[in-house]
Amino acid sequence: MKRIAVFGGIYNNYLALEAALHDAHRRDVDAIFCLGDLGAFGPHPDRVFPLLGGHQVRCVQGNYDNSVGNGLADCQCGYTDPRDNHFARLSYAYTFANTSQANRAWLRGLPPQLRVQLGQYRVLMCHGSPRRTNEFLWESTTSSAFLEHLFDSHQADVILATHTGIKWHRALAPDRHFVNVGVLGRPENDGRTNVWYAIISLSGGISVEFVPVDYDHERLAAEMRAENLPAEFVETVLTGWWTTCLEVLPAKERKRGRH
Amino acid sequence: MMVLPMVTLNHLDDLWFQVAGTWCNLTCQHCFISCSPHNRNFGFLDLATVERYLHESVALGVKEYYFTGGEPFLNRDMTAILERTLDFGPATVLTNGTVLQSAWLERLRTAESKSPYCLEFRVSMDGFTAKENDPVRGDGTFERILAGVRLLLEYGFLPILTVTRTRDEQEDAELFAGFVRLLKANGYANPRIKILPTLRIGAEAERCRGYADTERVTSEMLDGHDQNQLLCSHARMVTDRGVYVCPILIETPAARLGTTLGESLRPFAINQSACYTCWQYGALCANVDPEAQG
Numbered sequence: 001m002k003r004i005a006v007f008g009g010i011y012n013n014y015l016a017l018e019a020a021l022h023d024a025h026r027r028d029v030d031a032i033f034c035l036g037d038l039g040a041f042g043p044h045p046d047r048v049f050p051l052l053g054g055h056q057v058r059c060v061q062g063n064y065d066n067s068v069g070n071g072l073a074d075c076q077c078g079y080t081d082p083r084d085n086h087f088a089r090l091s092y093a094y095t096f097a098n099t100s101q102a103n104r105a106w107l108r109g110l111p112p113q114l115r116v117q118l119g120q121y122r123v124l125m126c127h128g129s130p131r132r133t134n135e136f137l138w139e140s141t142t143s144s145a146f147l148e149h150l151f152d153s154h155q156a157d158v159i160l161a162t163h164t165g166i167k168w169h170r171a172l173a174p175d176r177h178f179v180n181v182g183v184l185g186r187p188e189n190d191g192r193t194n195v196w197y198a199i200i201s202l203s204g205g206i207s208v209e210f211v212p213v214d215y216d217h218e219r220l221a222a223e224m225r226a227e228n229l230p231a232e233f234v235e236t237v238l239t240g241w242w243t244t245c246l247e248v249l250p251a252k253e254r255k256r257g258r259h
Numbered sequence: 260m261m262v263l264p265m266v267t268l269n270h271l272d273d274l275w276f277q278v279a280g281t282w283c284n285l286t287c288q289h290c291f292i293s294c295s296p297h298n299r300n301f302g303f304l305d306l307a308t309v310e311r312y313l314h315e316s317v318a319l320g321v322k323e324y325y326f327t328g329g330e331p332f333l334n335r336d337m338t339a340i341l342e343r344t345l346d347f348g349p350a351t352v353l354t355n356g357t358v359l360q361s362a363w364l365e366r367l368r369t370a371e372s373k374s375p376y377c378l379e380f381r382v383s384m385d386g387f388t389a390k391e392n393d394p395v396r397g398d399g400t401f402e403r404i405l406a407g408v409r410l411l412l413e414y415g416f417l418p419i420l421t422v423t424r425t426r427d428e429q430e431d432a433e434l435f436a437g438f439v440r441l442l443k444a445n446g447y448a449n450p451r452i453k454i455l456p457t458l459r460i461g462a463e464a465e466r467c468r469g470y471a472d473t474e475r476v477t478s479e480m481l482d483g484h485d486q487n488q489l490l491c492s493h494a495r496m497v498t499d500r501g502v503y504v505c506p507i508l509i510e511t512p513a514a515r516l517g518t519t520l521g522e523s524l525r526p527f528a529i530n531q532s533a534c535y536t537c538w539q540y541g542a543l544c545a546n547v548d549p550e551a552q553g
Contacts, residue, residue: 081452082432131270132487140377141323143348149270149320170375246449250349251417252377259449 001030001118006125007197008035008062008162011185012042012095014051016195019215020184021055027199027211033114035162036062036127038107039095040075041185041233043223049103061110062127062163063134067092068099069108087244090230115156119202124156128163137161137180139168140252147178158206160198165189165242166253167196169208177206184213187240189249189257193217194240262478263528266491271524272322273494273545274312275506278304278340279328280499285355287396288466289385289423291458291533292510294329301329301509302499306336306343312497313347315520327353327506338363345374353421356382356407357400364414380411380418381453385425387437395425405445412446419451425467428456456540458507458533470532480538481529488541495523507533 005024010017024032034057039045052059067075075092099107112133114125129135130150147170150159158177166189167182182188182196194212201207221237232243241258242249249257280301283294292298313324324344331337331352344350371378382404386392389401396404411418420438424431431454442450457463459470486492496503501515502523508514511531516523529538 082435138377139375141349143322143376145317145348146272146320146322152320247451250377251379252371254417255415 001116003027003029003199003201004116004118004123005029005032005197005199006035006160006179006181007033007184008127008181009037009165009183009185010034010048011037011040011183012045012048013185013195013215013220014042014044014047015217015220016184016213016215017048017051020195020197020211020213021051021057023211023213024197024199025055029199031116032057033116033125033160034059035125035160035181036060036110036133037064037162037183037185038062039064039068039099040091041229042220042237043227043229045095045099046103049106058114059110060114060125060127061107061112061133064092064095065107065110066133068096069104069106069110071096071104081247084245084247087230087232091233094227094229118158118200118206121157121202121206122155123158123160123200124154125160127161129161130154130156130159134163136164136248137178138164138166138250138253139170139180141250142178144170144172147172147176150178151176158200160200164248167198167210169210175205177208179208182210186236186242189242189253190240191258192240193238264476264478264481264530264534265526266481266486266489266529267526268495268524269487269492271316271319271493271495271520273325273490274316274321274323274520275325275327275494275496276304276309276312276340277301277328277496277498277503277506277509278309278326278337279331279334280304282329282333283355284330284333284358285397285400287383287385287462289395289425289457289463291461291463291507293461298329303334303336304340304497304499306339308499309336309340309497310343312520313344317347319520319524321348323349323351325351325353325506330355330358332358332360332363338366341367341378342370345370345376345378349376349379351379351381353381353383354407355396355400355404356380356384356411356418357403359407359410361410361414364410364416368414368416378416380416381421382408382411382418383421383423384408384438385423387434387441391425395423405441408442408447409445417451419453422452422454424454424456456536458536460507460533461510470535474532474535476529476534476538484538485541489529489537491527491529491537495520505537507537 181198199209281298286295385395392401490505504514504527
């Protein structure tokens with residue numbers, strides 16, 4: 001295996017998933033991986049599953065998948081801001097109600113981690129962090145010393161994660177790499193409507209390429225409206241700015257956004 | 260024989276510094292370590308001491324650094340300490356917002372822009388009106404804190420307002436909404452607010468009440484409890500008198516675990532009275548709830 005496509009946070013955005021899968025095949029990858037959180041935010045949860053199955057995408061379980069798969073009462077989002085809580089509840093209720101029993105069972109059985117070998121590199125794939133599915137590892141609040149600890153304690157040279165919704169890559173000497181691969185489900189609070197995934201390949205050393213994915217976001221917005229999903233979610237799809245659940249953003253990442 | 264409720268340090272994620280000791284320009288009625296202009300129980304940490312611990316923290320894989328007091332900005336090394344810390348990792352400073360100066364914020368804005376890491380300010384305020392805030396934090400503090408918040412915003416920082424719950428928990432939504440209105444009116448378009456429970460020790464034990472004998476954590480209460488929520492499972496506190504288990508218990512002799520970080524990594528029995536609040540609410544000291552999920 002020399003070249004893999006990795007994405008996370010689909011959030012029911014089956015249109016972006018289709019576009020990303022098409023793009024990844026065009027780039028001649030050896031395998032495709034998803035780091036979890038298939039549901040939330042967007043319309044028609046069940047449309048994601050046949051695409052993943054049809055393209056032999058190997059998946060890690062995210063916190064949302066764990067909640068939906070195990071029939072938990074809510075997404076356990078734990079926000080302090082009542083507005084964030086309100087939207088988290090709407091999002092979870094819709095996704096849970098529209099995910100079939102068979103797909104819930106499939107989510108329940110997903111592994112919390114996957115490991116692959118890329119040349120001499122031991123690659124560990126997880127959702128939030130290798131030690132906790134729902135841990136936020138933001139670029140601005142994760143010290144390099146902590147990343148070194150993760151590499152050492154989990155015997156990995158490359159760690160791939162998602163969960164926060166914003167991509168980043170930090171290379172540490174001599175040759176270790178932490179990559180947040182971004183998410184396909186919603187744009188990353190930069191005023192652009194595209195979403196992101198990552199190609200990890202061997203070319204001498206490890207090469208990390210973030211790939212922008214354009215998709216029919218206007219169609220997604222129309223379908224979200226038809227499903228009576230919140231106007232605030234639709235606004236994010238159409239503008240590229242996050243409008244809800246901002247509480248968890250550290251100041252540095254938050255300042256790049258509009259809200 | 261009673262089994263002690265022991266908590267093991269899973270990993271040292273958060274390293275705290277009691278950087279201003281117990282010195283504060285205010286004398287808040289609910290302060291859990293009774294900080295004031297006259298409390299010299301703990302002293303300032305200078306830049307060289309902080310640097311020594313920062314270096315030690317690297318091998319331990321510390322994720323984030325926190326600075327508190329007293330009032331951190333009474334320490335004349337404070338700006339330099341934060342500048343240096345941003346070479347190592349993200350920094351959060353807990354301030355009362357009343358002594359901030361433009362020159363310091365100018366330097367800190369520059370330091371943060373050059374660092375990959377975030378500098379967070381947490382500003383304490385206990386009511387969205389002077390009538391509610393000033394009896395707790397002191398006469399005239401409401402306006403002085405707001406001026407501090409506006410200054411932080413002017414320098415591009417997005418402070419987290421931390422509000423100690425001095426009234427009934429049922430009124431949290433009203434309290435939250437009141438702060439949103441106040442901060443928006445002061446130019447903070449999308450304010451960040453965190454409501455905290457009081458800790459019934461120090462001055463707060465006098466203001467309201469101390470802990471009842473029944474309010475103690477037992478080993479049975481730790482069964483099935485998510486220990487990630489307990490600060491002692493992922494943090495330690497550096498003071499001028501050694502390393503303590505957490506920011507809350509520095510006046511508890513049993514909570515002093517050593518002189519170096521290495522010595523402080525051992526388990527701790529959470530049978531002190533304030534441990535009950537940490538057990539009950541969890542995540543008291545984090546910027547956001549560590550269990551919040553995307």
